[in-house]
Amino acid sequence: MTQLDNTHEEGATFCAVHPDRETGLRCISCNRLMCVECAVRTPVGYRCKECVRGQESKFFTANSADDIVTFAVCAVLTGIAAAVLGQFPFGIWIAIIAGLPLGGAISEVALRATGRRRSRYSHTIAGAAAVIGGLAGAGLTVIIRYNSAVAEALRQMGGAAGNINIPPISLDVIVSGIFSDIGTLILIGLIAFAVYGRYRMKL
Numbered sequence: 001m002t003q004l005d006n007t008h009e010e011g012a013t014f015c016a017v018h019p020d021r022e023t024g025l026r027c028i029s030c031n032r033l034m035c036v037e038c039a040v041r042t043p044v045g046y047r048c049k050e051c052v053r054g055q056e057s058k059f060f061t062a063n064s065a066d067d068i069v070t071f072a073v074c075a076v077l078t079g080i081a082a083a084v085l086g087q088f089p090f091g092i093w094i095a096i097i098a099g100l101p102l103g104g105a106i107s108e109v110a111l112r113a114t115g116r117r118r119s120r121y122s123h124t125i126a127g128a129a130a131v132i133g134g135l136a137g138a139g140l141t142v143i144i145r146y147n148s149a150v151a152e153a154l155r156q157m158g159g160a161a162g163n164i165n166i167p168p169i170s171l172d173v174i175v176s177g178i179f180s181d182i183g184t185l186i187l188i189g190l191i192a193f194a195v196y197g198r199y200r201m202k203l
Helices: 048-057 064-083 091-113 123-162 171-180 182-202
Strands: 039-042 045-048
Touching: 039 048, 039 064, 045 182, 064 091, 064 123, 091 123, 091 182, 123 171, 123 182, 171 182
Parallel strands: none
Antiparallel strands: 039 045
């Protein structure tokens, strides 16, 4: 099947989307004229973007509720993973070993929660949710560590601790603590990468 229209019985032919671009290339599905920019190469020949999008839409059956579930599951589970694993030493090694498998498991849970339905943007939603949830979990770890350090300091001070006013942890301290924990950041990045990649795969 050839897409080159070499018959110019009616003169020059132009792209249906870009009428200023002369072309003889036609979509194998709808026979629409298209320029190189509009053409999408497929195993059976060149198609226009509209036909490709229509074909893909058959596989995107999720609704807005499914996207919300996808976001919630990926965010919560990544947050839990970041908060729990952030408590352990050797964080970088844990992240390298566990990051990708955890991401695969989290994406599988999210897919099952939505009946394996996906939207055109599920991969972006899932990946962003993993990052946001992971950073929230890392922030929780910083708060837990701060409170533990304060409690230990007060315990060691004994009776004198009653006269000391301990300020709550500030946002600057939380942000600084998150981005100084390289192991947790690597863990979040690997989980997000795995989740994004899993949603990009064909089911």
